[in-house]
Amino acid sequence: MARSNDAVAAMLLEFAELLAISGGPPYKVRAYEKAAQAVEGHPAELATLRSAELDEIPNVGSQLARKIREFLDTGSVGELDELRARVPTGLRSLLTIPGLGPRRARQVYEELGITSPDDLLAALHEHRLRELRGWGARSEDNLAAAVREAQSAGERVRLGLALGVAERLLQRLRPLPQVQRVEYAGSLRRMRDSIGDIDILVASDDPEPIMRAVTELPVVERVISHGSTRTSVLTATGLQVDVRVVAPPSWGAALLYFTGSKAHNIQLRELALRAGLKLSEYGLFEVETDRRVAGEREEEVYARLGLPWIEPTLREGAGEVEAALHGTLPEVVTRADLRGDLHTHTDLTDGVAPLRDMVAAAAAAGHEYFAITDHAPLLHMQRMTTEKALAQRRRIRELDREAGPALLHGTELNIQPDGSLDWDTEFLSGFDIVVASVHSHFDQPRDVLTARLLRAIEHPHVNVIGHPTTRIVGGRSAIDVDLDEVFRAAARTGTALEVNSLPERLDLNGELVRRARHFGVRFAVSSDAHSVAQLGNLSFGVATAQRGWATRDDVINTYPLDELRRFLAKHDHAAAVR
DNA sequence: GCCGTTTTCGGCCCGACTGTTTTCAGTCG
Incomplete structure (x- = not known):
C-alpha cells in the first residue's frame, strides 16, 4: 500500500508539528501542513516525478520541493533530523491530547520538563500545572479529564453507525418548537468512511432552549462546553456531538x-x-x-x-x-444514476434473506436489473455446490419472467492464494456476471498478492474484482499490492473494480477510486448485501465513488442493460482495445 | 514557506468557547 506520497505527507506533517512545538512561525507551520495535504492528494506517484515537477504541485515551493527530493533520494531530511534532535520524541504525542496545543505542550516541557503523556499524568496528579502562568485549577482539571478520555479512546466510528446516531438526534431535535431547520454536517455529511464526531446545525431565532435541550438529551454522558449558540457533549458511547445554532438567514x-x-x-x-x-x-x-x-x-x-x-x-x-x-470539476455519479446492483447474496450461502425477498426488495428500490452473486464452492464454509448453483439459475430464470428488474445470475468466486478460481472456464461462461474476491491469505508478499490479483483480472470471465483491497474500516488494513499494476490491468482487460458499499468496507475507498480513474478503470458500485436492509447501503458506495470524482460513465451499473451486457462480454472489450 | 487580476514583499480564514485574565491567549473546528 505504501505510496511515496503518503510517506512524504507524514514527513511534512512531522516537520509541521515539530516546528509548532519549537515555536516556529505559525505561517511556516501552516505551509508545511498545506503541502502535506497537497502531496497526499496528488494523483501522480511522487517518487516518479522530477524535481521541477515537484515544484509544480500547488503549495509546494522550491524549498519544500528540495526537502521532498532529499527525502525521496535518501530516505531522510537533514533539517528534520536536526529538529528531531532538539525536540524530545514524547512531546509530539502530547499534541494528540484534546485541549493541549503546541504552545502549552512547549510550556509544560520548558517549565516542568514534561516530555511524555506519563510525565503529564504525574504532574497532573501532583497539581504542578496550576502553578504555571495562564493555568489554574480548572484548566488542570479539564486537561486531566481529557487525558482520561483520550486513554479510554473515543475512537472514530464507522459511517453507518454515526449516521444512525445522528438521525436519532435529529429526530429528537426536529420537534422542538424553536427549531426551524436541523441537519447533520461535518465529516458525516461529507460521508467520510470514519467519523470522529457528529456536527449538527440548527436554524433558529431562539437558541437558548435548544442548547439546554441538547445538554438534557438522554444519550448525553457529559457536557464538554455549553454556550449560547454552541454546545458540545459526549455520548455514553464516547462519541462527541457538537450542536451549533445560527439564525435562518445564515x-x-x-x-x-x-x-x-x-x-x-x-x-x-x-x-x-x-x-x-x-x-x-x-x-x-x-x-x-x-x-x-x-x-x-x-x-x-x-x-x-x-x-x-x-x-x-x-x-x-x-x-x-x-x-x-476552471470549469473542469467532473459531474459525479449520483444514487439516481444507478440502474442496478451487481453484488448480492441470498440464504443459499451466507445471506439471510431468500431469493424472492431480495428480488422483491430490488424491485421496490426501482432497480432495472439485479445480480445475485452467491459464493462459490471454494469458500468451503458456504457449502455451495455446482448443483445448487444450477438450481438457483433455474429459479432465477423463472423469476425473471415476472415483473420487476431483469435478473442476472452471477457468483462471487474466491481468488485462491495462487490466483486460481472456482469452477472451470466453460462452467463460468454460463454466468451472466462473475465477481471475484480475496477472502483469505491477506499477508502474502506484495509480488505474490499482485500476481494473484492480476491472474484473476486477466481471466476471461471475471467481470468485477470484489472489495479489491479487503480493508476493514477501523480494523484490517489493506492488502499490500502494487495498485498501479492492478489498475493498469483492470483498465486494459475491461475488468471493473468494485466500490463495495458496506460501511465496514467502502473498498475501493475514495482516494483509490480517484487514482484508478487516471488509468481508465471502470467501477461497479455494489451493495454486497447479505440482507434486504443492506441493499440500502448503496448510497454509501455512491458517496465513496463521488469522493473519488467518479462520473456516471465510470460506473458500469449506471449503464442501460444492453450496454452493461456488452461490458460483461469481456472478450469483446479486449478485442476492441487491440 | 507559499503565493500574486490590488503584491516578488507582505500578507497569510474566521469565530466560539474556556479560563485566566481585567483585555487576552490558547485551542478547536
Whole structure:
C-alpha cells in the first residue's frame, strides 16, 4: 500500500508539528501542513516525478520541493533530523491530547520538563500545572479529564453507525418548537468512511432552549462546553456531538462552514478575500460595507464566489475548488444514476434473506436489473455446490419472467492464494456476471498478492474484482499490492473494480477510486448485501465513488442493460482495445 | 514557506468557547 506520497505527507506533517512545538512561525507551520495535504492528494506517484515537477504541485515551493527530493533520494531530511534532535520524541504525542496545543505542550516541557503523556499524568496528579502562568485549577482539571478520555479512546466510528446516531438526534431535535431547520454536517455529511464526531446545525431565532435541550438529551454522558449558540457533549458511547445554532438567514453559510472540510473552507475564504469579500458561518459579506451578499443557501455562497455548488463528498481541499474555478470539476455519479446492483447474496450461502425477498426488495428500490452473486464452492464454509448453483439459475430464470428488474445470475468466486478460481472456464461462461474476491491469505508478499490479483483480472470471465483491497474500516488494513499494476490491468482487460458499499468496507475507498480513474478503470458500485436492509447501503458506495470524482460513465451499473451486457462480454472489450 | 487580476514583499480564514485574565491567549473546528 505504501505510496511515496503518503510517506512524504507524514514527513511534512512531522516537520509541521515539530516546528509548532519549537515555536516556529505559525505561517511556516501552516505551509508545511498545506503541502502535506497537497502531496497526499496528488494523483501522480511522487517518487516518479522530477524535481521541477515537484515544484509544480500547488503549495509546494522550491524549498519544500528540495526537502521532498532529499527525502525521496535518501530516505531522510537533514533539517528534520536536526529538529528531531532538539525536540524530545514524547512531546509530539502530547499534541494528540484534546485541549493541549503546541504552545502549552512547549510550556509544560520548558517549565516542568514534561516530555511524555506519563510525565503529564504525574504532574497532573501532583497539581504542578496550576502553578504555571495562564493555568489554574480548572484548566488542570479539564486537561486531566481529557487525558482520561483520550486513554479510554473515543475512537472514530464507522459511517453507518454515526449516521444512525445522528438521525436519532435529529429526530429528537426536529420537534422542538424553536427549531426551524436541523441537519447533520461535518465529516458525516461529507460521508467520510470514519467519523470522529457528529456536527449538527440548527436554524433558529431562539437558541437558548435548544442548547439546554441538547445538554438534557438522554444519550448525553457529559457536557464538554455549553454556550449560547454552541454546545458540545459526549455520548455514553464516547462519541462527541457538537450542536451549533445560527439564525435562518445564515443557514447556507453555516451549513457550508460546518460541513467543511477545513481545507475546503480555507480555500473558499481565501477566494472571498481576493474578491473583497469575507466568508464566515454567518454569511458572505462585503469587506468595505459589511453588507451581506449571500448566506441563506449554500448555492448562493458558491455562486457569489464564482463557483458551482460542490457536492459535500468532494469538499476535501483536494483540488475541487481549482477544478470548479476552471470549469473542469467532473459531474459525479449520483444514487439516481444507478440502474442496478451487481453484488448480492441470498440464504443459499451466507445471506439471510431468500431469493424472492431480495428480488422483491430490488424491485421496490426501482432497480432495472439485479445480480445475485452467491459464493462459490471454494469458500468451503458456504457449502455451495455446482448443483445448487444450477438450481438457483433455474429459479432465477423463472423469476425473471415476472415483473420487476431483469435478473442476472452471477457468483462471487474466491481468488485462491495462487490466483486460481472456482469452477472451470466453460462452467463460468454460463454466468451472466462473475465477481471475484480475496477472502483469505491477506499477508502474502506484495509480488505474490499482485500476481494473484492480476491472474484473476486477466481471466476471461471475471467481470468485477470484489472489495479489491479487503480493508476493514477501523480494523484490517489493506492488502499490500502494487495498485498501479492492478489498475493498469483492470483498465486494459475491461475488468471493473468494485466500490463495495458496506460501511465496514467502502473498498475501493475514495482516494483509490480517484487514482484508478487516471488509468481508465471502470467501477461497479455494489451493495454486497447479505440482507434486504443492506441493499440500502448503496448510497454509501455512491458517496465513496463521488469522493473519488467518479462520473456516471465510470460506473458500469449506471449503464442501460444492453450496454452493461456488452461490458460483461469481456472478450469483446479486449478485442476492441487491440 | 507559499503565493500574486490590488503584491516578488507582505500578507497569510474566521469565530466560539474556556479560563485566566481585567483585555487576552490558547485551542478547536
